[in-house]
Amino acid sequence: MNKAIIKKYANLAIRKGVNLQKGQTLLIQADVDAVEMTRACVEEAYAAGAKEVVVFYQDDMNRRQTYLHADEETLCNVREWQVHSKLDYLKEGACILHIISELPGVFKDVDAAKIAKARLAGAKANKEAQAYTMMNKTQWSIIAVPNKAWAMEVFPEFEDAENEAVEELWERILHAVHVREDNDPIAEWDEMQNNFVRRIQALNEHKFKALHFTNCLGTDLTVELVDHHIWAGGSEKTVDGVIFNPNMPTEEIFTMPKKTGVQGKVVASKPLNYNGNMINGFWMEFKDGKVVDFDAEEGKDTLSELIHFDEGSCYLGEVALVPDASPISKSGILFFNTLFDENASCHLALGDAYPMNVEGGIDMNEEELNKAGANHSMTHVDFMFGNDDMSIDGIKDDGSCVPVFRKGNFVF
Known part of the structure; x- marks a missing residue:
């Protein structure tokens, strides 16, 4: 190059x-x-x-x-x-x-x-x-x-x-990452952030109680969200107000699951490169937030080490929405690298939650974050489970459902 x-x-x-x-x-x-x-x-x-x-x-x-x-x-x-x-x-x-x-x-x-x-x-x-x-x-x-x-x-x-x-x-x-010989990549990142802001605002306004994920791979998973959760994506801001972009590239919008509020089965849609080892063809079953069963066609021992890494690594710390229409997904390339593959697919993260994803979280101590429903762990590992027929319904406090994804993409 x-x-x-x-x-x-x-x-x-x-x-x-x-x-x-x-x-x-x-x-x-x-x-x-x-x-x-x-x-x-x-x-x-x-x-x-x-x-x-x-x-x-x-x-x-x-x-x-x-x-x-x-x-x-x-x-x-x-x-x-x-x-x-x-x-x-x-x-x-x-x-x-x-x-x-x-x-x-x-x-x-x-x-x-x-x-x-x-x-x-x-x-x-x-x-x-x-x-x-x-x-x-x-x-x-x-x-x-x-x-x-x-x-x-x-x-x-x-x-x-x-x-x-x-x-x-x-x-x-x-x-x-939007870098070409004939463009201004910083300007393109600014424009991309405008699209993030629109969808983040819509998701935050809904104040969903939970999200229900289904697809043809066998995923049937309900992820309860913490009260007063905050959706984020694209750029972030330090406690001192400095704006930065933690992941380059990025296509995700994410928030905090309630530690004990995840139920059902999730089937991975892409391999996971973890600790220099590949995990492929894997699934996990959750009950009251905890992984209670799992299997993998390749790398089951490595998956087990991830799930049992510490007390919090068998619970979720992040749920992220990525449309199938994202540029990385449409490229058709499997990068074997989470930084890229997570931006081609909806994903979840086992392990630590980001305090920024709940109101006042940055100023909370660990005990207060626990009460808010956040998970704690010494690790945070994303794995991909979205595909081109993913359906997501947002569940409101009154039990009503709002379509969020159909056929792998946002409906708004």
Whole structure:
């Protein structure tokens, strides 16, 4: 991909993604395959007036070797300096940009339980830092760039032509985030936000008690929503009023399920890449909000580790609506990457709920959020279940139903 278009993408990530403020520090967490994009973002950040840009690189191939050979005690030993290497900057007002370039299936031959224990230890140690993004205490955003392994997973028809596959994936990613050589991507994101605002307003005005999902795959699920829930989507706002876009791309409108209010069966419509392992052909049964049964054609052990990650990971923290007419869905491409695939399909998230999705939630403590019906967990993992014949009915307090989706798309 040429440097000019990478620079344009980087400018979008800095100006519209994290919306870096003049004099603010930027943390970048990047995969090693994203070096070129990372360098472009560092340059754009300083051009935007960054006080300092601090880059942390991670390499999943190295992590794979560590997972395979280090013992559990070592894996679960999170050192204090590792926590404070990011937390200290966040406390001083830094924002954070994640630049991902994941390797599908990189941990497929690693013990899933071992990974889960290490991830849980890391999540517990970094709970305070994680609150900065979960509670919008600062701006944060996630973008992606391709690598050869990922590109060949998405486009196996290219066979040995790895470079051509990478270029094709670049084109698909740039299209999804509205970056082209001849356009103003920031203006397009502003226009897209106007569409989000219209639908969010309509959903908030309905004040639904619950949503009922059905489709031909076998999903028959009722998701009760917390009282005084708030629908959100597109851009978000920090507690200090700075607008940012956490996911690039984004097509979702989402809110908070009531922890104990989910009943029925959900069948996934797309594979899930979780902890470097693929989960495919899976379903879950919920009773009083909790997953009580599940199965998968591929990756059942990995799915089990997700569901049993901690006390809250068997409950939902998010319900998100994405029309089948979204550009990513219409592309017909399965990205094997949740950042993209979740924006092609309605999805749910096991784990932590976003406090912003209930009135006054940002100012609530954990006990108050519990009373409001929010779920708590050290993880938050989206999985896709929408398709082109999804029907959704909004259920009002009086039991009446309002059509929300028909044939996979909004009716308003």
